Amino acid sequence: MVTQTHISLATVTLTSADSEIVFSSIPATYRDLILVVAGTSNSAGRAFFVELNGDTGNQVAQYINQSSAYSDTDFYIISNTTEFNAIVQIMDYSATNKHKVMLLRNSSADTDSWAGAGRWTSTAAVNSVRITRAGYNLQTGTRLSLYGVHA
Amino acid sequence: MALSMGLLGGAGFVAPVAVPAFDLLETQVLTGNQSSVNFTGLIAKYASEYQHLQLRSAVRSNRGSTVDSVGLRFNGASSGYAFHVLRGLNTTRTSYNSLSESSLQDNTICGNNGAANNFGAAVTDILDPFSSDKMTTTRCLDGWMDPGENIIAFHSGVYLTTTPVDSINLVSRAGASFVAGSRFSIYGVRGGA
Numbered sequence: 001m002v003t004q005t006h007i008s009l010a011t012v013t014l015t016s017a018d019s020e021i022v023f024s025s026i027p028a029t030y031r032d033l034i035l036v037v038a039g040t041s042n043s044a045g046r047a048f049f050v051e052l053n054g055d056t057g058n059q060v061a062q063y064i065n066q067s068s069a070y071s072d073t074d075f076y077i078i079s080n081t082t083e084f085n086a087i088v089q090i091m092d093y094s095a096t097n098k099h100k101v102m103l104l105r106n107s108s109a110d111t112d113s114w115a116g117a118g119r120w121t122s123t124a125a126v127n128s129v130r131i132t133r134a135g136y137n138l139q140t141g142t143r144l145s146l147y148g149v150h151a
Numbered sequence: 152m153a154l155s156m157g158l159l160g161g162a163g164f165v166a167p168v169a170v171p172a173f174d175l176l177e178t179q180v181l182t183g184n185q186s187s188v189n190f191t192g193l194i195a196k197y198a199s200e201y202q203h204l205q206l207r208s209a210v211r212s213n214r215g216s217t218v219d220s221v222g223l224r225f226n227g228a229s230s231g232y233a234f235h236v237l238r239g240l241n242t243t244r245t246s247y248n249s250l251s252e253s254s255l256q257d258n259t260i261c262g263n264n265g266a267a268n269n270f271g272a273a274v275t276d277i278l279d280p281f282s283s284d285k286m287t288t289t290r291c292l293d294g295w296m297d298p299g300e301n302i303i304a305f306h307s308g309v310y311l312t313t314t315p316v317d318s319i320n321l322v323s324r325a326g327a328s329f330v331a332g333s334r335f336s337i338y339g340v341r342g343g344a
Contacts, residue, residue: 002174003174003175004174005338031334031336032207060296060298061301062239062241063239064237064244068242069239069241069242069243069244069303070239070241071241071242071301089207089274089292091207091209092270095332095334098269099266099269101209101270101271101272101296102294103272103292105292115292115305116303117293117295117301117302117303118296119269121266150175151178151207
């Protein structure tokens with residue numbers, strides 16, 4: 001029996017600039033989450049961290065773009081003052097026997113094309129996703145959507 | 152070419168009906184070690200409804216190393232594949248390809264010596280697998296991170312035959328087994344009405 005998947009859980013379109021957006025009380029009903037972000041920020045190339053369950057640490061990440069590759073201790077999306085978009089796959093978010101792997105496609109067409117992977121070194125089920133960068137904002141009109149994927 | 156969304160109407164026009172386009176078809180979550188994972192009978196079950204497939208996975212093997220990779224095959228064929236990979240490994244960007252392989256190199260995963268609870272994840276699109284007039288192509292985004300070694304990669308692949316895909320077969324390219332907790336899910340994507 002097939003199951004319709006990619007269920008829209010929440011969408012927010014910013015009516016004012018904001019440095020922090022949190023999707024909370026995420027049910028453990030699904031297997032994966034997909035976070036889609038499209039909009040602008042107030043600082044070109046500024047990273048906005050993607051934090052799970054309010055944990056500001058315990059991450060490792062790897063990135064590649066057209067000119068470089070590097071590792072980092074934070075997982076983030078790269079914003080821009082012109083339109084950018086990012087799709088983050090949070091795999092097996094509700095599993096309690098795995099660290100959480102995140103896969104990123106991130107584009108800012110007039111500057112960069114990125115891919116990234118992150119690992120949150122916790123086996124806890126994810127119940128919140130925070131997109132944040134202190135001192136910087138995602139601008140009015142930026143849309144952030146969260147989808148649940150059955151498995 | 153403009154595609155009408157049914158807003159203008161007109162004689163003979165039939166308004167499209169919204170149909171869910173992305174369905175979970177099957178999932179396997181391993182409860183013990185397995186040397187392969189197979190999805191079979193795909194044509195009879197899905198070809199009439201879906202145009203593309205997507206494979207979503209989080210996988211670990213028991214290879215005696217920190218790392219392994221998943222080999223993706225179709226119809227049980229152990230030859231007739233080509234792939235290209237663009238990869239970021241720590242501070243190094245690399246690209247490589249093979250034009251004659253025993254499987255598609257689909258994604259990097261954690262081996263037995265990797266950090267506990269660490270699984271490599273991937274999202275693989277399998278395009279037009281049921282068509283008999285084109286070769287099946289794949290595209291994959293995958294990531295795996297272990298202390299000291301971090302990978303993000305794009306893979307593209309082709310199954311060098313127009314034979315429709317009736318089975319998907321996943322193996323460890325190192326000849327190891329996938330371990331308990333490894334998860335493989337396939338999804339169907341409908342074509343336009």
